[in-house]
Amino acid sequence: MSSLNVPASADSGAPPSTGVPLALPQTAASGRLLRAIPAAVLAGLMGYGLYAAVAKGVGALAVQDLAPASLLDGEHRKALSATLTSTDYADAAARLGREADWLVMRDLGPQVRQGCPGWLFLADEFRQHRDAAVHSAQRAGALARVGHALSRRGVRLLVVVVPDKSRIEAAQLCGFQRPVAFADRASTFVQQVQAGGVQVVDLTRTLEQSAAPPFLRTDTHWNETGSSLAADAVAAGVRGTGIAIAKVAPPQITAQAATPREGDLVRLAGIERLPQRLQPSPDVVPQSTVAAAAAGGADDLFGDAALPQVALVGTSFSRNANFAPLLATALGSAVAGFAKDGGDFSGAAQAYFASAAFRQNPPLVLIWELPERVIQMPPGSAEAAWLPVAQLLDAARLQTAIAAGADGGRKH
Amino acid sequence: MVFASLEFLTLFFPTFLLGYAVTPRRFRNLALLLASWLFHAWWSPPFLLLFIAISTLAWGGGLWIARTRADSPARRRLLTWLIVGNVAVLCWFKYANILAETIGTALSWGGAMPLSWQRVVLPIGLSFTVLQSISYFIDVHRGTVRAERSFINFAMYLALFGHLVAGPIIRYDWIRRELANRPFNWDNFAAGARRFAVGMSMKVLIADTLAPVVDGVFATASPSFVDAWIGCLGYTLQLFFDFAGYSAMAIGIGLMLGFHFPENFDHPYLSRNIQDFWRRWHISLSLWLRDYLYIGLGGSRGGRWRTYRNLFLTMAIGGLWHGGDSWNFLLWGAAHGIALGVSRYFGEERGLTLPTPLAHALTMLFVVLAWTLFRATTFDGAVDMLAGQFGGHGFGLSDNLALALRTPVVLAFISGALFVVVPALHIGDRLGAASQGVREALAQLWPAAGLLGAFILVAGRGFVPFLYFQF
Numbered sequence: 050m051s052s053l054n055v056p057a058s059a060d061s062g063a064p065p066s067t068g069v070p071l072a073l074p075q076t077a078a079s080g081r082l083l084r085a086i087p088a089a090v091l092a093g094l095m096g097y098g099l100y101a102a103v104a105k106g107v108g109a110l111a112v113q114d115l116a117p118a119s120l121l122d123g124e125h126r127k128a129l130s131a132t133l134t135s136t137d138y139a140d141a142a143a144r145l146g147r148e149a150d151w152l153v154m155r156d157l158g159p160q161v162r163q164g165c166p167g168w169l170f171l172a173d174e175f176r177q178h179r180d181a182a183v184h185s186a187q188r189a190g191a192l193a194r195v196g197h198a199l200s201r202r203g204v205r206l207l208v209v210v211v212p213d214k215s216r217i218e219a220a221q222l223c224g225f226q227r228p229v230a231f232a233d234r235a236s237t238f239v240q241q242v243q244a245g246g247v248q249v250v251d252l253t254r255t256l257e258q259s260a261a262p263p264f265l266r267t268d269t270h271w272n273e274t275g276s277s278l279a280a281d282a283v284a285a286g287v288r289g290t291g292i293a294i295a296k297v298a299p300p301q302i303t304a305q306a307a308t309p310r311e312g313d314l315v316r317l318a319g320i321e322r323l324p325q326r327l328q329p330s331p332d333v334v335p336q337s338t339v340a341a342a343a344a345g346g347a348d349d350l351f352g353d354a355a356l357p358q359v360a361l362v363g364t365s366f367s368r369n370a371n372f373a374p375l376l377a378t379a380l381g382s383a384v385a386g387f388a389k390d391g392g393d394f395s396g397a398a399q400a401y402f403a404s405a406a407f408r409q410n411p412p413l414v415l416i417w418e419l420p421e422r423v424i425q426m427p428p429g430s431a432e433a434a435w436l437p438v439a440q441l442l443d444a445a446r447l448q449t450a451i452a453a454g455a456d457g458g459r460k461h
Numbered sequence: 462m463v464f465a466s467l468e469f470l471t472l473f474f475p476t477f478l479l480g481y482a483v484t485p486r487r488f489r490n491l492a493l494l495l496a497s498w499l500f501h502a503w504w505s506p507p508f509l510l511l512f513i514a515i516s517t518l519a520w521g522g523g524l525w526i527a528r529t530r531a532d533s534p535a536r537r538r539l540l541t542w543l544i545v546g547n548v549a550v551l552c553w554f555k556y557a558n559i560l561a562e563t564i565g566t567a568l569s570w571g572g573a574m575p576l577s578w579q580r581v582v583l584p585i586g587l588s589f590t591v592l593q594s595i596s597y598f599i600d601v602h603r604g605t606v607r608a609e610r611s612f613i614n615f616a617m618y619l620a621l622f623g624h625l626v627a628g629p630i631i632r633y634d635w636i637r638r639e640l641a642n643r644p645f646n647w648d649n650f651a652a653g654a655r656r657f658a659v660g661m662s663m664k665v666l667i668a669d670t671l672a673p674v675v676d677g678v679f680a681t682a683s684p685s686f687v688d689a690w691i692g693c694l695g696y697t698l699q700l701f702f703d704f705a706g707y708s709a710m711a712i713g714i715g716l717m718l719g720f721h722f723p724e725n726f727d728h729p730y731l732s733r734n735i736q737d738f739w740r741r742w743h744i745s746l747s748l749w750l751r752d753y754l755y756i757g758l759g760g761s762r763g764g765r766w767r768t769y770r771n772l773f774l775t776m777a778i779g780g781l782w783h784g785g786d787s788w789n790f791l792l793w794g795a796a797h798g799i800a801l802g803v804s805r806y807f808g809e810e811r812g813l814t815l816p817t818p819l820a821h822a823l824t825m826l827f828v829v830l831a832w833t834l835f836r837a838t839t840f841d842g843a844v845d846m847l848a849g850q851f852g853g854h855g856f857g858l859s860d861n862l863a864l865a866l867r868t869p870v871v872l873a874f875i876s877g878a879l880f881v882v883v884p885a886l887h888i889g890d891r892l893g894a895a896s897q898g899v900r901e902a903l904a905q906l907w908p909a910a911g912l913l914g915a916f917i918l919v920a921g922r923g924f925v926p927f928l929y930f931q932f
Contacts, residue, residue, distance in 0.1 A: 081648075081651075083901065083902055083905045084648075084651050084652070084655070084905055085647075085651050086905050086906060086909045087651070087654045087655040087657075087658045087905060087908045087909045087912060088647075088650055088651040088654035088655070089909075090654075090658070090909040090912050090913060091654040091657065091658060091912060092654070094470065094471075094912070094913070094916050095470055095471060095474060095475035095478075096475060097471075098467065098470060098471025098472075098475070099471050099472065099475040099476065101471070102471050102472055107472065126468075126503060129468065129472070130467070130468055133467040133468060133471060133472065134467060134920075138920060139467065139920045139921065142916070142917045142918075142919075142920030142921040143920065143921030143922070144921075145917055145921070146917050146918055146921040146922070147921070149917075150868075150869060154868040154869060154872070155868065156867050156868045156869055159673070159867070162864075172864060175860065175864050176861060176864060177859075177860055177861050179680075179681075179682065226860065226863070228860035229860075230860075
């Protein structure tokens with residue numbers, strides 16, 4: 050009760066009675082100095098915060114762009130708020146909160162979980178989604194329609210499913226459980242895509258059979274052991290299409306000595322600026338360097354021979370651990386990379402289909418890499434608009450169809 | 462902006478305090494009024510105009526009532542029209558959407574095309590402003606207070622940013638002396654700052670930490686027994702710490718400026734019956750309902766069945782006041798009205814007395830189950846959750862909830878439960894006078910530490926809106 054009470058001020062009349070006692074217990078020990086502590090902390094936080102805000106230019110921002118439109122639509126307020134959250138102390142506060150959670154409670158935030166000591170996993174890999182089966186089927190259907198549309202243009206689609214790190218490194222979960230419902234998540238999706246007439250390379254078996262751990266400990270992604278095995282499996286898949294890919298000198302990949310590597314999961318947990326000894330120990334892995342191959346020979350008048358006949362769209366898996374160069378080496382051919390970090394299911398593919406590169410130099414084989422965890426995720430608004438019309442590879446027609454779909458939705 | 466945000470803590474409030482401190486005393490009410498209007502306009506500049514219009518009409522209405530003869534039909538008609546006008550404004554902004562949705566659903570059952578409807582946005586603080594205006598009209602009519610002649614003082618009473626957004630519901634009579642004359646001194650500021658720190662700790666450290674887990678469970682179809690109870694108990698704690706925390710911050714801000722707002726919560730989860738609960742939960746609202754609605758309906762003066770009817774109607778209307786997005790709020794209020802009637806019948810008429818632990822447990826069971834109705838966004842969702850709470854969807858802990866129960870969340874659960882239960886143990890009395898110095902020191906230190914922790918979280922994570930904000 051005492052912590053919720055308020056003392057009556059000596060200068061005004063007694064506050065209205067609600068039957069609730071309002072006085073803090075007063076003793077000889079309760080001095081003004083003690084009672085000043087919360088006020089001092091509040092005043093200090095407000096004072097420093099105001100100083101930092103003014104130093105960031107909030108004062109000038111507050112009085113500029115006072116156009117009615119900006120005030121009415123909230124842009125002015127958003128600009129002020131964005132400035133406040135970009136101050137140094139806001140960044141320091143975020144960091145302090147995350148680091149304290151890790152040091153005191155061994156908590157890595159909402160997006161990262163630790164299995165066995167030093168083994169970090171992305172929380173999204175464990176998250177079950179509503180209507181999961183519907184989203185999986187929608188995506189499989191979209192891939193089938195895209196596959197058919199591509200084949201009419203002479204392009205063969207090859208889908209590559211990268212299994213969850215928590216599936217392959219299950220021994221490192223140390224009691225942290227994957228949902229039972231995820232046991233068949235990847236294989237069911239593979240079957241759905243294959244039923245749509247699209248070839249799929251499921252990397253689950255390949256990575257499970259790796260002698261050494263194929264994934265990094267403190268990173269979401271595979272290491273070069275994993276990417277190399279994956280590259281070999283995907284290259285076999287490309288050869289399995291029966292399409293003759295022109296041979297091109299592969300890039301030069303030079304192995305380097307193993308060095309410490311900061312994992313993205315450590316950054317996602319917000320503890321990357323802690324002293325090394327207080328973080329999960331970093332991966333120490335070889336990180337090969339890549340040099341581009343020499344250009345085509347004297348007969349290659351226009352340099353066409355080096356134009357890649359294999360294109361790769363996907364996520365950060367395709368951009369990590371030298372997967373694309375290793376794939377090019379395994380194929381003995383050039384691979385044009387169009388993957389995007391954070392592309393999820395279709396971000397990279399959507400951008401690629403709208404690009405001049407696809408319009409002017411379509412490949413013979415398009416490799417579409419996707420991680421297992423995106424299969425059942427609810428689509429974002431952009432993907433949700435794109436999925437039903439994914440087969441429209443012409444960017445202009447696609448935008449028209451999406452806009453028509455949006456209008457039709459609004460009319461209802 | 463909300464109190465637990467960088468906009469308030471590092472921009473609006475310190476700038477206002479600096480300006481207020483250097484403002485000559487005779488202009489401080491005007492400074493407070495303008496700052497409160499700026500606070501209101503932060504959300505929506507156009508709605509500030511509506512708010513100023515309501516304030517002007519309320520001020521003018523009070524003066525007009527005072528000019529009419531005390532027991533004349535004209536005064537009663539004027540009072541009626543003023544109340545009806547305010548309620549009509551509230552009903553439009555608050556209930557137009559759900560009425561349109563309900564009518565549309567009914568029409569679609571008949572095969573008609575669904576209604577095309579542009580949703581109406583509820584201006585912040587409107588629910589509280591209307592109740593305060595109505596209480597003012599009635600108090601002037603009853604002669605409890607004199608009509609306020611100063612527009613600045615009256616507008617400031619309605620607009621004061623401390624309580625504008627989510628209460629407490631302050632009656633004009635409670636602060637009329639302080640409107641005219643109040644100190645702005647260090648003692649009040651220190652006491653108010655402590656109270657503000659307590660409130661912010663409650664809101665940010667407990668309520669906001671529980672919010673994602675509660676949201677996740679209530680968004681899950683067919684939750685299991687364990688999931689449903691974790692979600693419901695989590696919401697029980699979240700709602701209290703969010704709302705009582707906000708009230709504490711509002712009381713603290715008022716105190717810093719020299720106002721003494723009454724307490725709004727008194728350990729409601731230690732209640733022994735439903736009547737006791739409503740003497741402890743959102744006290745300013747339950748007093749308002751008692752004094753201006755229950756008594757206006759006749760109270761307990763019309764015999765037993767009229768009393769039960771009045772209790773039921775008062776609580777149902779009180780429930781409806783809480784929200785316009787779902788009929789669940791009306792059902793929640795009606796459930797409490799029925800519970801009050803049942804409690805009155807067995808307690809006062811039959812003289813039944815339960816052992817305190819049993820009375821407490823039954824009261825809390827009802828309150829917690831009723832919160833399920835309150836929190837669910839649809840009636841079907843509430844039924845689904847309640848079915849889960851009674852084992853209708855299996856028993857085990859779901860994988861998603863297991864994923865969400867990180868150490869900080871579990872600590873928030875435990876801390877919240879301890880905060881609720883510990884006052885009932887009267888530890889201070891048991892420890893005796895020797896420890897009072899230590900307890901007094903801790904009483905100042907923990908809010909300071911909590912404020913620091915809460916500020917770090919606010920700065921680092923953005924903000925989570927107050928639950929009662931939507932009302």
